[in-house]
Amino acid sequence: MLNAGQPYAGTHSPTPHTCQEDFLGIGIWDRRQGIEPSLRLRRAIHSADTLLVRRILKSHPSLLQNPDSTPTGLSNTNLHLASSLGHTSIVSLLLSLYRPANTPPTTNPKDIPALSSLPLNEEYQTPLHLASANGHTEIVHLLCAACPGCIKRGDIRGRDALMLASKEGHDTVVQILLTFSPAGPEALLEGADLDGNTALHFASSSGHLLVLRTLLAAGADSDRRNAWSWTPVAYSATVQAEVYFKGLVGEVERRKAVRREVKEKGTGGAVRVVREGEEM
Known part of the structure; x- marks a missing residue:
């Protein structure tokens, strides 16, 4: 029992401050x-x-990047981690804390970095690579809007975000990337990794039929060969997928032929004026 005037000798005093920190997940114990x-x-x-991320960064603004130095961390920054996990509100917070992209560069390592380009990990992947591979559509939208020039950037294997999204079958992400591509969808579709594989190769080999349709409709080249002279259709996951792929290619070619024919002939026709009393 406590004697009168004797101070409390427990592990910690249950003040409102410590209770709040314990509730937020990193309290006195940490x-x-x-x-x-x-x-x-x-x-x-x-x-x-x-809220806790905001509080820590307010006390330690130099931890905005915070690359993971553990053996398996790949030097992933906070933005990499939040993007891969799909925490949209944290990604939005982190993006808001970077300096604007048009601010002059600084040589002081303590200064907050500018968002002229998304950070890279040890595999040269941006947070956009990770968000696209995991299908986090809202985060992909945020990152594309913040740094559209990063969409076409390849990783250590030469693979961009579109290739990773196509490989994993995230059709909505594919559509967002094609929409935000600064040079248009055609320029993004022309990209290939170090082995010459395009996004269409990855979608075909993984059997993602919806992504195949999206890529072909956007203008992907079905005859493009990789470093081993294989076309995307040669990597079809199943016989049914190959038949579907060839059907899509035929449909796209027919539409192109119709557009060419309309363009050559023109859409307007001659109009004959019919006078009163004449038979049509």
Whole structure:
């Protein structure tokens, strides 16, 4: 029992401040255990705790990038982690904390970086690569709007976000990337990885029929060959997929032929004036 005037000798005083921190997920225990703010920040991102992420970055603004230095971390930044996990509110918060892209460069490492380009990890992947591969459509939309010039950027294997989304079958992501491509969808569809594979090769080999239709409708070249002279249709996952692919190609070719014919002949026709009393 406590004597009169004797101070409380428990583990910690249950003040409102500590209760709030315990509720938010990183409280007194983390600090007493000597856990670094960088690790606490990554834990908060894993927990999708946007308010806690905001509080930590307000106290430690230099941790905006916070690359993961663990052996399997690939130097992924906070933006990489939040984008791969699909935490839209945290991605939006992180993007808002970067300096505008048009601000002059700085040599001070303590300064907040500008969003002239998305950060890269050890595999030269941007957060857009990870969000696209995981099918997080809202985050892909945010990142494309923040850095449209990053859409065509390839990783260490030469694969851009469109190829990864096509490989995993995320049709909505594919449509967003094609829409936001600064040079138009045709320029993005022409991209190939180090093995010469295009987004159409990846969609075909994985059997994603809806993505195949989207890519072909956008103008993907079905005759494009990779480094081993294989066309996308040669990588069809099943016989049924091959038949469907060839049917799509035939449909696209027929539509192109109709458009060419209309363009050559013109859409207007001669009009004969019929006078009163004449037979038509």
